[in-house]
Amino acid sequence: MEHTVTFTTEDHKTAIVTVPTNTMLADAAHSAGIDISQPCGGQGRCGRCAVQVTDGSVRRRSTLRLSPADVEQGYALACQTVVEGDVQIYVPPQEKIERRLTTDRVAAEVTVPADYDYDLVQSIRRIRLQLNPPTMEDQTDDWSRLQTAFRLQANIQNINCSLRLLQSMGETLRAGEWQVTAVIERDIDNPEKPIRLIELYPGNVDEYSPLWGCAVDIGTTTVSLWLVDLVSGQVRTQVAEYNAQIARGEDVISRIIFASKNGGCQEMRERVLGTINGLLDRACKRVKARPEEVMKVSVAGNSTMTHLLLGIPAGSIRLSPFVTAVNHPPLMTAREVGVGIHPDGTVDCLPGVASYVGADITAGVLSSGLEDAENVTLFIDVGTNGEIVLGERDWLVTCACSAGPAFEGAGVANGMRATQGAIEEVWISSETLEPTYRVIGGGKPKGICGSGLIALLAEAFLTGVLDKAGNVNVSAASSRVREGAHGGEYVIAWGAETESGEDIVITRVDVDNLLRAKAAIYAGFTVLASTVGIPLETVDKVLVGGSFGKYINVEKAVQIGLLPDMEWSRFEFLGNTSVKGTYYALLDWRKREQITEIAKRMTYIELSADNSFYEAFTSALFLPHTDLSKFPSVAEALQLNKAASARTT
């Protein structure tokens, strides 16, 4: 049976669609062209897709995250509710994500490698050729004539050409009066392999004019793109944008689940391609180039991001024994992949290691210099997942821990991403338990982002608002601590000072989520270190990658037990190591080969198969850890704070 579903949005737009009985409201909305955000990937976990049924008959399969009062008012989760008759649906205002992407605001400092030599190490080349025009005595066909010029003038014996170029070749040769500039791709390691002809321009192109390439890092949350002149090696502009897949899941698991649905894989692919191609346009406009002048794009991302970019089903990544379809995708053309650079331009997806250690990590290891380190070094990339590499010049081990997106604000009642209105830093007075905080953009707070949550946890712990198990001390002498619907909670901002008019709080449930996230990461490097028999204290350097690392306060990250307790001088915060490594690989074929070598060299430790991981994780589910002796600086800070509060009381 068919039913009419009428959607009305906040701005009084109406969309009507006819669907059969049992159609999911989210699908009906999609058909009607109404975009409903589904951060958890349609699993009914996040509650963000709630809509109001104002009239008609539906069936709710789940009401998780909805109160009985909500349901009474007609609220229903679009991803968990099916149509049973003609219905009227009101789509409430969806949280509008404001943009505040640091990589786009402040260009990363990057210098062209001193040894960059376009002639020797760049696989994309521009070559000028002068052909003899055909005559009645020499009726050689255009393509053979061009091949002869390559042979005699560029010592290129073997060249491949696409049908598109065969179609335009005759006109190009004649437009340039038999002078042409060719853009080719060579395999530097295999000079006997055929060269690939990418483009042919009539006449001579200035040999110092830019030859464009770009490096792309596809983060689960943020996509970064650097536009590079391959001749000089210079990064000419950097842009970044949220990954448009976010609307269908905040973490990789949600995305894999969404992609497994009918049409989901294609939608995920289109979403990330939309983000990349939008960035490409923006970057090209800045330097007054056209996207089709970009001849190559090198791409890094975690394995799930690479699969979804290529439209490869990622389901096996999520299920035991956790294998990818492909760790090392072959070189492809932009036409195949759908990237908006030159259609015959190359797309080089860098190689990953395993389901949860992708090309973002191999590229990150390259750019961090870890694989050449003389002493044992720990590399941590804290993003939506936490990936960890331990090693030095002679060996590398790696593991991944599903930290989850708690540090990106998901799974936390007042959590949010690091955008306008997010509390990014918190201090709590040990005397009064009153907080002060800093808000991104300076206006009224809307919620708390990752760095704010770390600071809040550390401050709350040191001031006794939280005990080492994460319980809220509701008996403390402050109206800020109280018993809430989900156990104890602490109020960071009263409703009067917030954007929404509601109190911004952190609850016992939130603290548990954050503890699990930080414990997973800490347990990860503990187990990794013990697997190779290296005491964590003997690690010489801790390299922290990911833009997350640029904004957290090391002291506070140590205080909650996210990072190991070491001298601060041993920490280095490297920013987006993935896009940087990808840039190196784009420039220099030897660096590209090095990433393949890194991927081969890295020994992957599967934590889910490791009993000691669970033990280490459980021990780390405390502030900062069950064993305080591992965190001497925190023990000291606790003593100081206790002394201070003893003095006041």
Add this chain to the structure above:
Amino acid sequence: MEHTVTFTTEDHKTAIVTVPTNTMLADAAHSAGIDISQPCGGQGRCGRCAVQVTDGSVRRRSTLRLSPADVEQGYALACQTVVEGDVQIYVPPQEKIERRLTTDRVAAEVTVPADYDYDLVQSIRRIRLQLNPPTMEDQTDDWSRLQTAFRLQANIQNINCSLRLLQSMGETLRAGEWQVTAVIERDIDNPEKPIRLIELYPGNVDEYSPLWGCAVDIGTTTVSLWLVDLVSGQVRTQVAEYNAQIARGEDVISRIIFASKNGGCQEMRERVLGTINGLLDRACKRVKARPEEVMKVSVAGNSTMTHLLLGIPAGSIRLSPFVTAVNHPPLMTAREVGVGIHPDGTVDCLPGVASYVGADITAGVLSSGLEDAENVTLFIDVGTNGEIVLGERDWLVTCACSAGPAFEGAGVANGMRATQGAIEEVWISSETLEPTYRVIGGGKPKGICGSGLIALLAEAFLTGVLDKAGNVNVSAASSRVREGAHGGEYVIAWGAETESGEDIVITRVDVDNLLRAKAAIYAGFTVLASTVGIPLETVDKVLVGGSFGKYINVEKAVQIGLLPDMEWSRFEFLGNTSVKGTYYALLDWRKREQITEIAKRMTYIELSADNSFYEAFTSALFLPHTDLSKFPSVAEALQLNKAASARTT
């Protein structure tokens, strides 16, 4: 300014379109979805696109082939008339081409070469593999796992794979429970080159089940397709169809001109692809296969046909110095080319020699055995063009002569293709000058096809209806010969016995066109022979290719001077040598290499640059030739006929 153009067709359909001033009627019709045939390619030469302007204002750029009376009645050539105001157009009945394609009716006799060995010489292979399933101890990605199986089980070290296959690989491996059957393409000559993975099927496919390939000959008039089981080598079915490009020009020059117009190249490509894909569907239905199960197609055609199939502009073929864009196209995938076989299946366009000696001739030389001949052999392919090859084991020379489509019925008042209603054989009584004739299909005649025209010319010459210069003897004692609007003419069928009710005649103008066509071919092999210093009489064999050759009467072809005067036993009629050679190349990679060698070995003689050609052409513009001594059998026949008619009078 915009005008409304209203088309009404014979079946009272109406289509309305709005176009700007000066839009060509043919283009307006195209926009309105009305198909108007343009056999001359829109040059205003054939008069077949005449339509009637019943109301409104147009401007005729040319009225060639229209009488003043026609123009008075509103007739206009759609390809030569532009819109100047709102107009009403009546589209008169277009000649409906009935199908009578011999290759589709009578399968050519073909046997699998005795030495065909699928394992050794076929580039397409089917391989079964058994993979180890992944475990927590072996988390290798699917693609690496498959590569390992290729290495260990098939000794294939290096294999390429498309993105499409990467997308489906995970599901295929699991659906087959880690048993798969792969279809691959190898380069037999270069075993170190990467193998290309075309398809992967779950489980085991019966190794004796067919593995499909097809051989296609793209004739200017007819497209032939043979569907082949690559395992057994057997041709399982043969189909043929008119090339849908015919509606846009009967000969290659008209097609090139049409293709040079805006959108014309794309339209030509789509038309021939439509024909090929239609044939493919028909052939597959017959053997209960699906087109996407066909893994390879080998294609031969003249150079213009190959260019238009690939969407490559062919303009340079027509203009001095007459060069092609490409004689030897690279291997392509069906996806690139647009052929409806497996999208990753291979399209192999066989190599040609020059603008007017294409792959149909190189394939024809292979299948004719000419390149291994011990004695000097002449190979003639008479189609819309005439291509000639002379040579033996050690040398090959070739030329092309633009015979034009006169023998296919074009440029002849009552000419038509060899379809239902065509007069295909004519005899004239030397006593009464009364004809008898045979009609294809047996009904009322509609016109005369090529073999009928040759017979008619020969009979008319031998009976004195025509003199050696082609003049009609209007003083002969028969009502069949008369003075017409274009000089003398001979009536083959009176209106009372014809389909249209009009007399079927051959005029002086028609005879001139036919003489020019046959003279071009005869001059072609004369010049070719004299270029290499070989007297034509010493030629051991004359091999005639093309389906045309299957139906002509050798005696009569000699009598008009189309073929040289030799013992009949030295002629061999081989049928469609092009598709046969293509079939050999499809089966056997060595044969394919041999065609490349043939293309390299053939020395092309450009007749338009040869002064002796014009002389030989002029001498051949007679029945049978200026020099009757070159045609002793014809001289003898003339004597006999004269004697016979002398006896009656």
